[in-house]
Amino acid sequence: MTPQIELTLKNVEHDREVIERLAQANVDNKLDRYLNMYGKHPDAEGKIKLVVEQSEKGKFAASLRAAFPGENFYYSREDYTNLDDLVNHLFDHLKEDLSSRKVSSVHA
Numbered sequence: 001m002t003p004q005i006e007l008t009l010k011n012v013e014h015d016r017e018v019i020e021r022l023a024q025a026n027v028d029n030k031l032d033r034y035l036n037m038y039g040k041h042p043d044a045e046g047k048i049k050l051v052v053e054q055s056e057k058g059k060f061a062a063s064l065r066a067a068f069p070g071e072n073f074y075y076s077r078e079d080y081t082n083l084d085d086l087v088n089h090l091f092d093h094l095k096e097d098l099s100s101r102k103v104s105s106v107h108a
Helices: 013-030 083-099
Strands: 004-010 047-054 060-068 071-080
Touching (some): 004 013
């Protein structure tokens, strides 16, 4: 399963390409193994919504919502100075939660 990635950007539109690249790289390289367990379902669909914003002080905040068959995940962080670290950190949390799931726990 390859989830649909939706971005919402606030005051960081100029970094859209970077954020898109980071999100796609995380899905392709970090989550691919874990998302394959959902791929066994013929109508399996997934969605990842990433919201990133930059404050007037120049700090970044973001939230990540992921919805896969029978499961939903939510993470948020703020006060990051490095955009790459923030996006990667959110996907690290998703990977950790997905890795704790067993294939048998995924709804058939």
